[in-house]
Amino acid sequence: MSNEDDTALTPSRRAFLKGSAAAGGALMAAGAAQAQEADPLITEVQDWATGLGDGVDATPYGLPIEYEDDVVRRNVPWLTADPISSINFTPIHALDGTITPQGCAFERHHSGAISMRKEDFRLMINGLVDKPLVFTYADLERFPRENHVYFCECAANTGMEWAGAQLNGAQFTHGMIHNMEYTGVPLRTLLQEAGLDAVGELSDKWVYVEGADASSNGRSIPMEKALDDVLVAFKANGEALRMEHGYPVRLVVPGWEGNMWVKWLRRIEVTDQAVESREETSKYTDTLADGTSRKWTWVMDAKSVVTSPSPQSPITHGQGPLVITGLAWSGNGAITGVDVTTDGGMTWQKARLAKPGEKMALTRFYLDIDWDGSEMLLQSRAHDETGYVQPTKTQLREVRGENSVYHNNCIQTWHVKENGEAENVEIS
Amino acid sequence: APAFADGYGLGREALPEEIAAWNLDIAPDGTGLPDGSGSVEDGEWIFSENCAVCHGEFAEGVDNWPKLAGGEDTLADKDPLKTVGSYWPYLSTVFDYVRRSMPFGAAQTLSDDDIYAITAYILYSNYLVEDDFVLSKDNFLDVEMPNAEGFIVDDRAKTEYPIFTEANACYENCKDDVEITMRATVLDVTPEETAEEEA
Numbered sequence: 001m002s003n004e005d006d007t008a009l010t011p012s013r014r015a016f017l018k019g020s021a022a023a024g025g026a027l028m029a030a031g032a033a034q035a036q037e038a039d040p041l042i043t044e045v046q047d048w049a050t051g052l053g054d055g056v057d058a059t060p061y062g063l064p065i066e067y068e069d070d071v072v073r074r075n076v077p078w079l080t081a082d083p084i085s086s087i088n089f090t091p092i093h094a095l096d097g098t099i100t101p102q103g104c105a106f107e108r109h110h111s112g113a114i115s116m117r118k119e120d121f122r123l124m125i126n127g128l129v130d131k132p133l134v135f136t137y138a139d140l141e142r143f144p145r146e147n148h149v150y151f152c153e154c155a156a157n158t159g160m161e162w163a164g165a166q167l168n169g170a171q172f173t174h175g176m177i178h179n180m181e182y183t184g185v186p187l188r189t190l191l192q193e194a195g196l197d198a199v200g201e202l203s204d205k206w207v208y209v210e211g212a213d214a215s216s217n218g219r220s221i222p223m224e225k226a227l228d229d230v231l232v233a234f235k236a237n238g239e240a241l242r243m244e245h246g247y248p249v250r251l252v253v254p255g256w257e258g259n260m261w262v263k264w265l266r267r268i269e270v271t272d273q274a275v276e277s278r279e280e281t282s283k284y285t286d287t288l289a290d291g292t293s294r295k296w297t298w299v300m301d302a303k304s305v306v307t308s309p310s311p312q313s314p315i316t317h318g319q320g321p322l323v324i325t326g327l328a329w330s331g332n333g334a335i336t337g338v339d340v341t342t343d344g345g346m347t348w349q350k351a352r353l354a355k356p357g358e359k360m361a362l363t364r365f366y367l368d369i370d371w372d373g374s375e376m377l378l379q380s381r382a383h384d385e386t387g388y389v390q391p392t393k394t395q396l397r398e399v400r401g402e403n404s405v406y407h408n409n410c411i412q413t414w415h416v417k418e419n420g421e422a423e424n425v426e427i428s
Numbered sequence: 429a430p431a432f433a434d435g436y437g438l439g440r441e442a443l444p445e446e447i448a449a450w451n452l453d454i455a456p457d458g459t460g461l462p463d464g465s466g467s468v469e470d471g472e473w474i475f476s477e478n479c480a481v482c483h484g485e486f487a488e489g490v491d492n493w494p495k496l497a498g499g500e501d502t503l504a505d506k507d508p509l510k511t512v513g514s515y516w517p518y519l520s521t522v523f524d525y526v527r528r529s530m531p532f533g534a535a536q537t538l539s540d541d542d543i544y545a546i547t548a549y550i551l552y553s554n555y556l557v558e559d560d561f562v563l564s565k566d567n568f569l570d571v572e573m574p575n576a577e578g579f580i581v582d583d584r585a586k587t588e589y590p591i592f593t594e595a596n597a598c599y600e601n602c603k604d605d606v607e608i609t610m611r612a613t614v615l616d617v618t619p620e621e622t623a624e625e626e627a
Binding site: 074075076077078080081084085110111124125126127131132133134135136139142143164165166167168169172192193194195208210214215216218266267269271273274275276277278281282285287289290291292293294295296297298299301311339343344345346347348349377381383386387388389390391395399402403415423424425426427428 | 592
């Protein structure tokens with residue numbers, strides 16, 4: 001997918017180096033603890049300590065402070081033919097904890113982010129049900145609700161890295177992901193409202209789900225999953241879904257590839273076979289080395305990445321205490337541990353989980369080290385409750401080759417140099 | 429009995445014309461196909477008018493827009509070309525997707541006969557039918573898609589999970605040395621920081 005000939009793309013590393021170019025100054029600033037001259041930020045009265053700030057009527061709904069304006073979604077123009085059916089990336093290199101702020105949580109559309117009023121929303125359930133139904137948005141709010149935190153990871157996350165180290169930053173290599181607290185109604189409840197008595201044996205039945213947008217993004221989900229933990233969600237992180245995330249209603253499919261999290265949900269059809277739609281034949285199928293392809297690769301396997309230090313988050317403070325941190329997640333259950341290596345995998349140590357892992361949700365890990373200023377080859381390796389351990393890219397390639405496009409959950413390597421700058425690399 | 433044991437009584441029954449308007453999906457066995465037909469000859473004209481600006485006059489693709497034809501026997505190559513002819517397993521998906529979601533930016537504007545004709549033309553562009561072919565609901569399932577047998581159901585539980593386990597996780601003396609074999613900055617295709625550019 002590289003495009004070395006495109007002269008419109010003349011990215012340089014200046015932006016990333018800027019952080020490390022400032023490292024010299026930062027090092028001196030770090031030495032302020034031993035400063036002989038008094039710090040004017042302390043000894044001189046600052047404006048904010050004498051004047052007034054904004055009133056409570058200034059910002060009915062606020063945005064982050066301007067000094068955080070680099071913590072934004074980014075896109076990579078050469079990845080897709082146009083920006084409508086395209087992807088952007090969550091700035092995971094700059095975030096901490098596990099909850100993704102909705103305003104910078106990644107987007108993936110196939111025919112753009114559509115705008116629909118709640119009043120215009122309709123959800124149909126049809127097919128092999130006792131009584132086909134139409135719900136309004138107001139109807140959905142009257143069903144018993146649940147709250148759950150889950151990650152939504154695009155099946156193509158890290159996909160550009162199959163053939164080699166390509167994009168230089170955790171945002172670009174691992175940022176097709178977000179993690180939110182959802183409020184919604186179990187899909188099971190809605191299916192039961194339409195009635196499944198007449199459908200017969202449930203185990204060989206499917207639900208086909210589609211959105212209201214032009215792409216429709218139709219996908220087939222086996223009934224077992226539909227009746228288990230799929231959620232018809234209308235709130236995320238406490239508030240209504242953002243337009244770009246499916247307002248007013250989206251599907252939440254815990255642990256499964258993001259493509260199945262149908263946005264602007266409009267129809268659920270109970271069927272006796274998979275529809276084998278475009279999004280589960282042409283796309284979201286994974287070609288192996290021999291030319292055959294896997295289909296229905298729904299689960300996202302255990303994965304992790306060090307978010308800092310990383311190419312967009314270089315070390316600027318010099319030697320001494322260093323917080324290595326990152327994210328781990330698994331579609332097969334809870335994360336039970338994360339290992340970190342600083343020497344490219346010759347030795348590994350166990351990182352600290354900020355909180356015990358939750359099923360199908362992002363988990364934050366930390367490893368606090370005393371950095372001596374020498375080069376590091378940083379990696380993280382996730383374990384989940386099934387006993388699965390995140391593989392290397394070499395291990396994955398041995399099974400799949402390099403053309404499966406999706407489901408790249410390999411171990412990521414950052415080469416941290418003596419000046420604190422970090423680079424996306426592959427190692428032996 | 430507990431409250432709501434018989435359901436919540438929310439929503440109302442969907443009317444037949446409402447279901448007909450939205451229930452457009454077509455399964456591989458032809459379930460959902462509408463009445464109608466279309467020829468390669470008509471399809472060539474309709475494709476030229478509605479599709480060729482992105483997909484090319486011969487469905488070969490323009491710029492980065494998807495190629496709909498070509499790529500026969502490339503699936504095991506280093507850079508496979510996956511098209512309707514080389515990759516897609518079912519013709520039902522072509523009809524279903526084109527009818528619901530194409531043309532890009534003006535979806536659901538073509539008639540069922542138009543879609544049959546476009547589908548026939550895409551088949552012709554992939555050398556799968558002759559130029560006098562007419563596709564209809566009746567002969568739809570007679571078309572053989574080259575890669576119909578090219579897919580297997582997710583087998584990770586057999587081929588991967590037994591290998592990627594705790595038992596194989598090393599902690600000490602895992603390898604003797606380490607070398608960098610590839611660097612992202614050699615490719616140099618990462619966009620610059622937007623904020624830096626604007627500053």
